Amino acid sequence: MATLAEVARQAGVSLATASRVLNGSTRVVRADLREKVVAAASELRYTPNAHAQALAGNHTASVGVVLHDVSDPYFAAIAGGAMRHAAENDLLVMMSCTFRDPDRELAYVRMLHQQRAQAIILAGSGYHDRERTELLRTALASYQAGGGRVAVVSQHRFEVDTVLPDNQGGARALARALLELGHRDFALITGPEHLLTVRDRYLGFRHELGRAAAKLPNHRVADGGFTRDGGYEAVRRLHESGVLDEVTCVVALSDVMAIGALAALRDLHVAVPGRVSLAGFDDIPTVRDLAPPLSTVRLPLEEMGARALDLVLDSRAESAEPRVVRVDAEVVLRASTAEVRP
Amino acid sequence: MATLAEVARQAGVSLATASRVLNGSTRVVRADLREKVVAAASELRYTPNAHAQALAGNHTASVGVVLHDVSDPYFAAIAGGAMRHAAENDLLVMMSCTFRDPDRELAYVRMLHQQRAQAIILAGSGYHDRERTELLRTALASYQAGGGRVAVVSQHRFEVDTVLPDNQGGARALARALLELGHRDFALITGPEHLLTVRDRYLGFRHELGRAAAKLPNHRVADGGFTRDGGYEAVRRLHESGVLDEVTCVVALSDVMAIGALAALRDLHVAVPGRVSLAGFDDIPTVRDLAPPLSTVRLPLEEMGARALDLVLDSRAESAEPRVVRVDAEVVLRASTAEVRP
DNA sequence: TACGGTACGGCAAGCGCTTTCCAAGCAAAC
DNA sequence: GTTTGCTTGGAAAGCGCTTGCCGTACCGTA
Numbered sequence A, B: 001m002a003t004l005a006e007v008a009r010q011a012g013v014s015l016a017t018a019s020r021v022l023n024g025s026t027r028v029v030r031a032d033l034r035e036k037v038v039a040a041a042s043e044l045r046y047t048p049n050a051h052a053q054a055l056a057g058n059h060t061a062s063v064g065v066v067l068h069d070v071s072d073p074y075f076a077a078i079a080g081g082a083m084r085h086a087a088e089n090d091l092l093v094m095m096s097c098t099f100r101d102p103d104r105e106l107a108y109v110r111m112l113h114q115q116r117a118q119a120i121i122l123a124g125s126g127y128h129d130r131e132r133t134e135l136l137r138t139a140l141a142s143y144q145a146g147g148g149r150v151a152v153v154s155q156h157r158f159e160v161d162t163v164l165p166d167n168q169g170g171a172r173a174l175a176r177a178l179l180e181l182g183h184r185d186f187a188l189i190t191g192p193e194h195l196l197t198v199r200d201r202y203l204g205f206r207h208e209l210g211r212a213a214a215k216l217p218n219h220r221v222a223d224g225g226f227t228r229d230g231g232y233e234a235v236r237r238l239h240e241s242g243v244l245d246e247v248t249c250v251v252a253l254s255d256v257m258a259i260g261a262l263a264a265l266r267d268l269h270v271a272v273p274g275r276v277s278l279a280g281f282d283d284i285p286t287v288r289d290l291a292p293p294l295s296t297v298r299l300p301l302e303e304m305g306a307r308a309l310d311l312v313l314d315s316r317a318e319s320a321e322p323r324v325v326r327v328d329a330e331v332v333l334r335a336s337t338a339e340v341r342p
Numbered sequence C: 001t002a003c004g005g006t007a008c009g010g011c012a013a014g015c016g017c018t019t020t021c022c023a024a025g026c027a028a029a030c
Numbered sequence D: 001g002t003t004t005g006c007t008t009g010g011a012a013a014g015c016g017c018t019t020g021c022c023g024t025a026c027c028g029t030a
Helices: A004-011 A015-022 A031-043 A050-057 A073-088 A102-114 A130-145 A167-180 A196-211 A228-240 A255-267 A285-289 A301-313 B004-011 B015-022 B031-043 B050-057 B073-088 B102-114 B130-145 B167-180 B196-211 B228-240 B255-267 B285-289 B301-313
Strands: A062-067 A092-097 A119-123 A149-153 A161-165 A186-189 A219-221 A249-252 A277-279 A296-298 A324-327 A330-332 B062-067 B092-097 B119-123 B149-153 B161-165 B186-189 B219-221 B249-252 B277-279 B296-298 B324-327 B330-332
Touching: A004 A015, A004 A031, A015 A031, A050 B050, A050 B102, A062 A073, A062 A102, A073 A092, A073 A119, A073 A255, A073 A285, A073 A301, A073 B073, A073 B092, A092 A102, A092 B073, A092 B092, A092 B102, A102 A119, A102 A130, A102 B092, A119 A301, A130 A149, A149 A301, A161 A301, A167 A196, A167 A249, A167 A277, A167 A296, A167 A330, A186 A196, A186 A228, A186 A255, A219 A228, A228 A249, A228 A255, A249 A255, A255 A277, A255 A285, A255 B285, A285 B255, A301 A324, B004 B015, B004 B031, B015 B031, B062 B073, B062 B102, B073 B092, B073 B119, B073 B255, B073 B285, B073 B301, B092 B102, B102 B119, B102 B130, B119 B301, B130 B149, B149 B301, B161 B301, B167 B196, B167 B249, B167 B277, B167 B296, B167 B330, B186 B196, B186 B228, B186 B255, B219 B228, B228 B249, B228 B255, B249 B255, B255 B277, B255 B285, B301 B324
Parallel strands: A062 A092, A062 A119, A119 A149, A149 A161, A161 A324, A186 A219, A186 A249, A249 A277, B062 B092, B062 B119, B119 B149, B149 B161, B161 B324, B186 B219, B186 B249, B249 B277
Antiparallel strands: A296 A330, B296 B330
16 A cells, blocks of 8 residues: 655655645645656555544544434434535544444444544433443543534433424424314323433423313323334234223324334224324424325424534534524424314 | 553553553553553543554554435445444444435545545445446555455445345346236336346346236336435326326335335325235335335345445455355235236 | 845654564573 | 573554755845
């Protein structure tokens, strides 16, 4: 593998000159030398060593993105937004999936720190584990102490720049919309209680129902980890416990779970929205193509990823207050929810 | 940001000793010194500089994955498989999306080369552009010349290790299954002709129909880039041209397009599978939850990603023949396809 | 002809680490 | 007591690159 020194020798110039020609410096190099260097470089198939550059110049063009799982459309959309934005800024993104393993999350943050990544973006809710969270907080702090930037999407675990969808507001709006359709009896499919996303959405929903002085059966259902299968199982349990017969509307706190729920309802031959209405949350791309198309609360997922990148890229005074970018959630009613017939 | 030198000084040992303690070397260090070093390191919050390590030691623990778009479930699944496998091997993966822009693909490969990534995995079909392909080939060759490993998924553009799903075989099997259901008149929704994936699937399908001496209307439909919207538009055009009325089965050469197609059929009030059957290809996770659940050809997408990683990780003699890992495709009939009533 | 100013090439000092090689210390063997 | 061999710390040579600084050549001006 050719080095700059070899290029310089072949071109008959100094190392400095070769460097200035090949790696955009402000210094001007005389045309003839410049040409020689370029020729030598291409002849030797010279490819600069990014590590050496980083070491000498003290800068990298890479950012890290840590999320639960790319195969989850929710994260895929966020990641997609961040990557599209990164591409526009000539950044290399290093993406890692934790598969919901806190140890892995920590390991990745440390790894990115070692790589001296310019920034780290954490997407996805945190964990209950107090000790793990503390370790992560420490790791992030020392990363930041070294000049690294951190942003998180959709969680308020850490005092860092945050992109925060209006989960509560969205949930309230959804509740309002469903109440307007005449629904009074709901079954909620929630996720792990310690996930802030879950809590916010749940609180928002319940709050609005409270305001409306309607009764909320509050049949909360533990999930299988905010997953499609968790949603499926939840509906089965609702059915077996008889709860399903008492409600007119099932609300899943995420689209992914709603998809599972819809599948279960279909398997149970429960008509949607004929017998019960169904709504989700997130508006991931696929849900508009379900049958019936799913009512949900739209989050601008791609944009959220992009905004997170903005946050970490847009440097600002050290030790300033963490910034919070709030993004709106908007109710999208589709065919999976219907008016309750009197 | 603390350096090894500072740690060494604080511990009262030499740089060499500190290095040996902190970064797994074979050399043994006396217990008391070792402890001092560890203490100093944690006190100073020392985090090794991966760039310096790479420069000095000449090795990195990162692999690059280049694909079209993470938000596409097909790629998301492949990427997920690769990442899960990478996680098990303590590898950092740098993922980049080309968004189907050949220039970006080239840029990313070069970038990964500069990063001295251990390996590069390319997923997704190539482009028609002869010149661009040549540039990419050159870039890959010079990367390999420098000791980099390359594997591709689902394309045979380059002479490198390849994970190749049996697209033709799968398409043939699908055709056979549909023929058995009594279908004789098909509309095919294809993708860009230069995509090898498209070609293989198309050829496989047609070949089997030919063998069966059945007539293939061969209403090929150009797509909007192998996308959901492309599938949607294709069906609309089939409808407008009257072709749709003449067939009993619509086959989309990818699930993503099939999803769009299904949406279009629904909008046109064409019953599936009552009026026409519909089949896709890939078996991405969402299609089993469509209504009706989609018949398709299952590709073990996650496994394909993992196998690609295996290929690049499992080093072998230089200049050996490129290896090809073939993976089977299996027909999965669900409710979207029905028997043709006589 | 002399002088200041400008343009531009090159030397060399790092950036933070790994690793080779040498030396010192010590135990065992003669 | 000397030799041999082993263990383990440390000095120092890079790894490939950037960049501050110096020096030279050449320009215009008086």
